[in-house]
Amino acid sequence: xxxxxxxxxxxxxxxxxxxxxxxxxxxxxxxxxxxxxxxxxxxxxxxxxxxxxxxxxxxxxxxxxxxxxxxxxxxxxxxxxxxxxxxxxxxxxxxxxxxxxxxxxxxxxxxxxxxxxxxxxxxxxxxxxxxxxxxxxxxxxxxxxxxxxxxxxxxxxxxxxxxxxxxxxxxxxxxxxxxxxxxxxxxxxxxxxxxxxxxxxxxxxxxxxxxxxxxxxxxxxxxxxxxxxxxxxxxx
Amino acid sequence: xxxxxxxxxxxxxxxxxxxxxxxxxxxxxxxxxxxxxxxxxxxxxxxxxxxxxxxxxxxxxxxxxxxxxxxxxxxxxxxxxxxxxxxxxxxxxxxxxxxxxxxxxxxxxxxxxxxxxxxxxxxxxxxxxxxxxxxxxxxxxxxxxxxxxxxxxxxxxxxxxxxxxxxxxxxxxxxxxxxxxxxxxxxxxxxxxxxxxxxxxxxxxxxxxxxxxxxxxxxxxxxxxxxxxxxxxxxxxxxxxxxxxxxxxxxxxxxxxxxxxxxxxxxxxxxxxxxxxxxxxxxxxxxxxxxxxxxxxxxxxxxxxxxxxxxxxxxxxxxxxxxxxxxxxxxxxxxxxxxxxxxxxxxxxxxxxxxxxxxxxxxxx
Numbered sequence: 001x002x003x004x005x006x007x008x009x010x011x012x013x014x015x016x017x018x019x020x021x022x023x024x025x026x027x028x029x030x031x032x033x034x035x036x037x038x039x040x041x042x043x044x045x046x047x048x049x050x051x052x053x054x055x056x057x058x059x060x061x062x063x064x065x066x067x068x069x070x071x072x073x074x075x076x077x078x079x080x081x082x083x084x085x086x087x088x089x090x091x092x093x094x095x096x097x098x099x100x101x102x103x104x105x106x107x108x109x110x111x112x113x114x115x116x117x118x119x120x121x122x123x124x125x126x127x128x129x130x131x132x133x134x135x136x137x138x139x140x141x142x143x144x145x146x147x148x149x150x151x152x153x154x155x156x157x158x159x160x161x162x163x164x165x166x167x168x169x170x171x172x173x174x175x176x177x178x179x180x181x182x183x184x185x186x187x188x189x190x191x192x193x194x195x196x197x198x199x200x201x202x203x204x205x206x207x208x209x210x211x212x213x214x215x216x217x218x219x220x221x222x223x224x225x226x227x228x229x230x231x232x233x234x235x236x
Numbered sequence: 237x238x239x240x241x242x243x244x245x246x247x248x249x250x251x252x253x254x255x256x257x258x259x260x261x262x263x264x265x266x267x268x269x270x271x272x273x274x275x276x277x278x279x280x281x282x283x284x285x286x287x288x289x290x291x292x293x294x295x296x297x298x299x300x301x302x303x304x305x306x307x308x309x310x311x312x313x314x315x316x317x318x319x320x321x322x323x324x325x326x327x328x329x330x331x332x333x334x335x336x337x338x339x340x341x342x343x344x345x346x347x348x349x350x351x352x353x354x355x356x357x358x359x360x361x362x363x364x365x366x367x368x369x370x371x372x373x374x375x376x377x378x379x380x381x382x383x384x385x386x387x388x389x390x391x392x393x394x395x396x397x398x399x400x401x402x403x404x405x406x407x408x409x410x411x412x413x414x415x416x417x418x419x420x421x422x423x424x425x426x427x428x429x430x431x432x433x434x435x436x437x438x439x440x441x442x443x444x445x446x447x448x449x450x451x452x453x454x455x456x457x458x459x460x461x462x463x464x465x466x467x468x469x470x471x472x473x474x475x476x477x478x479x480x481x482x483x484x485x486x487x488x489x490x491x492x493x494x495x496x497x498x499x500x501x502x503x504x505x506x507x508x509x510x511x512x513x514x515x516x517x518x519x520x521x522x523x524x525x526x527x528x529x530x531x532x533x534x535x536x537x538x539x540x541x542x543x544x545x546x547x548x549x550x551x552x553x554x555x556x557x558x559x560x561x562x563x564x565x566x567x568x569x570x571x572x573x574x575x576x577x578x579x580x581x582x583x584x585x586x587x588x589x590x591x592x593x594x595x596x597x598x599x600x601x
Contacts, residue, residue: 015467061560064561064563069561186527
């Protein structure tokens with residue numbers, strides 16, 4: 001057998017969509033709701049004039065109060081130009097949220113045995129381009145999610161589609177944040193790679209779709225992240 | 237394998253005396269020491285395990301068996317000469333055939349795992365020894381399971397059993413031998429770089445594969461970091477045997493280090509960690525089975541350890557970030573800390589801790 005023939009492509013769904021012993025659909029959805037609620041609770045406490053580091057501390061205190069501080073990744077609240085930073089990158093220190101500015105939140109709390117993961121972008125004051133960027137991130141998330149819901153395309157094809165759609169809106173998609181598994185903790189024991197590399201149609205409830213778009217002039221970016229789920233889970 | 241022994245195991249392990257049967261110079265700095273089967277009792281061991289030679293002054297030096305165990309089979313050890321090494325340089329140079337050596341063992345948790353997927357063995361230098369024992373066992377076990385051995389060195393002469401392994405590969409179609417050089421001469425036609433790079437080039441997916449990594453702690457860390465990125469990588473199927481010089485005062489990085497005593501379910505191993513590193517990175521470099529899902533950000537709690545009672549007041553107390561997370565974790569007991577938040581300083585020399593995160597956690601052999 002040639003060495004290349006030994007390489008397994010990512011078309012095999014069986015293992016990449018495995019779950020751990022504690023996996024429970026209802027609990028996953030419950031943690032999702034708690035995660036979305038926490039994001040909005042954090043956002044409501046972010047005010048112009050805050051330093052980003054203080055906002056991160058506030059977010060961690062709030063999550064600790066909810067029993068959701070334990071996370072599979074760190075807590076991110078990014079202000080202004082730090083919204084351009086990719087996952088895991090250190091923020092520039094001391095950035096203060098302006099009167100007309102934007103910020104995003106990205107949290108991955110683990111509640112009991114189950115992982116949550118979510119992100120959203122918020123704009124303060126009046127800044128139409130930032131507002132358009134934040135709105136685009138949410139819109140693009142749902143455009144890509146509907147593509148997933150209504151077709152049989154793979155994770156890879158979804159992100160190829162997302163790149164094109166982002167450009168149509170005037171933004172660049174950051175492919176370093178391109179979706180991943182979610183499960184009972186820790187999902188990385190099953191698959192820690194990106195959704196954008198899997199060559200099968202991902203199943204609902206097992207993946208999160210991440211959309212991080214950036215201004216082509218590198219002034220700011222917006223982020224939106226939630227589980228891959230059908231429309232009914234997104235109705236208000 | 238050349239590391240401090242597992243003291244707790246020692247009490248339970250058997251002690252043997254065996255005669256030197258052969259001494260072969262395999263390379264300028266590698267000797268094959270062959271011990272006759274101990275006459276008093278059969279020395280049974282699993283492939284991948286090691287023994288501890290007891291030196292005249294009571295010190296111990298540990299080496300992996302380089303051949304599979306068998307009735308009346310001699311015991312083969314590969315010993316790299318280390319400048320100033322009490323055994324590898326001083327005692328070994330005086331050793332003669334028929335001399336008697338005392339040893340204890342076997343020790344270690346590495347063992348051949350049955351399975352259908354490819355067994356990927358990777359190692360550098362005398363890290364070949366346990367891999368060779370695993371290979372011999374795997375081939376003798378029969379079946380069709382592919383076995384691939386990646387053996388790395390800097391230069392061709394570092395691969396001191398190259399011809400033997402090439403011959404084995406010719407004799408067994410399911411065995412592939414891949415020598416890898418990090419400083420290859422122009423004439424080298426084989427693979428270049430590091431063993432973990434070669435494995436990554438050959439495998440896009442590690443589902444069903446069992447990985448065995450033997451060599452320096454740095455090599456094992458690099459392999460874990462690299463292969464951990466591949467789909468299908470699972471820590472439970474990544475069996476490691478990190479060897480370090482028995483009594484380093486300065487690590488290869490040139491940084492001064494401190495000694496740490498690490499207890500995993502009653503098995504205590506002494507390791508060293510460089511000053512300025514975190515306890516987490518020292519544990520990982522030593523091959524300790526400790527997770528760090530968040531990458532050392534005090535977020536996930538998977539690197540929780542318990543500080544031994546006498547050390548609890550001597551360590552710098554946790555900062556707010558660590559205290560807050562600890563308060564949010566389940567099953568927190570006295571002395572529990574996050575290894576990612578404990579810097580190694582002169583004051584931590586001799587620190588004693590226990591790993592408590594996982595019931596199945598154990599030391600690699």
